Amino acid sequence: MIRIVIVEDLPMIQEGIKLLINAVGDFEIVAEYSNGKEFTDDVRNLDVDIVLMDIGMPVMDGIDATKLAVSLCPDIKIIALSVYSDRKYYYSMVTAGARGFVLKQSTPEELEGAIREVNNDGNFFSPDLLHSIIVNIHGLEEEITQDNQAKKELLNLTDHQVRLLEFICQGLTNQELAKKMFVTLATIESNKRRLMQKTNTKNNAGLIIWAIKNKVVEI
Structure with a gap:
């Protein structure tokens, strides 16, 4: 079973999420909270696999709750429940430790x-949501580019890998990456595999989160 916690202040949305979760045979809701403080006060007592975290909540919002939860339980896996108007909070949620973002109107x-x-x-x-972030990522440029060179050296990234990350964050497909970097598709696929190994990520979404969180990419 995958044990799930819901942190959401709106009862109607919370009930809707519960219906979706309960319809899946190997999902189990183990706890529910209406704000971040209730959740973080209890987090060390929870046996949980996934936390579904609203961003905008009273008492303690999802950003502060995620930061505190990750500091108390470093391996906790948090998915942010988001609406388009939360866009300005994406960077904060990534750096706080969220591992995913799902729109509340998703299927x-x-x-x-x-x-x-x-x-x-x-x-x-x-x-x-990923498309929205890519389109609007220029607003994060000042934060992302701080100490870019020092961070690149610390993480042992080559100039080629940093350039590849930049293009991935712009939403380019593998075919477009190959054309942009004047290499074959097979080379792009191989280089992305090495980059994912180095960053301990599994896909483009993971790379984008990693690049933003570590302030590596200059967009």
Whole structure:
């Protein structure tokens, strides 16, 4: 069973999430909270695999709750429940430790897929949300580029790998990456595999989260 905690202040949304979760045979809701403080006060007592975390909540919001939960339980896996108006909070949630973002208007299949991907140590972005982040990522430029050279050296990234990360964060497909970097598709696929190994990520969403969190990429 995949044990799930829901942290959401709106009863109607909380009930909707519960219906979706309860419809999946190997999902189990083990606790529910209406704000971040209730959750973090109890987090060390929980036996949980996935936390579904709202961003905007009273008393303690999802950003502060995620930071505190990760500091108390470093291996905790948190998926942010997001709406488009939360866009300005994406960077804060990534640096706080969220491993995925799901739009509240997503399909049940997408929520299930996100839970399974993050439970398997991956990262997940709702496709529409990922596109929105890519389109609007320029607003994060000042924060992302701080200490870029020092961070690159610390993480032992080559100039080629940093450039590849930049293009991935711009939403380019493998075919577009190959054309942009004047190499074959096989070379791009091989280079991405090495980059994912170095960053301990599994897919483009993971790479984008990693690049933003570590302030490596200059967009």
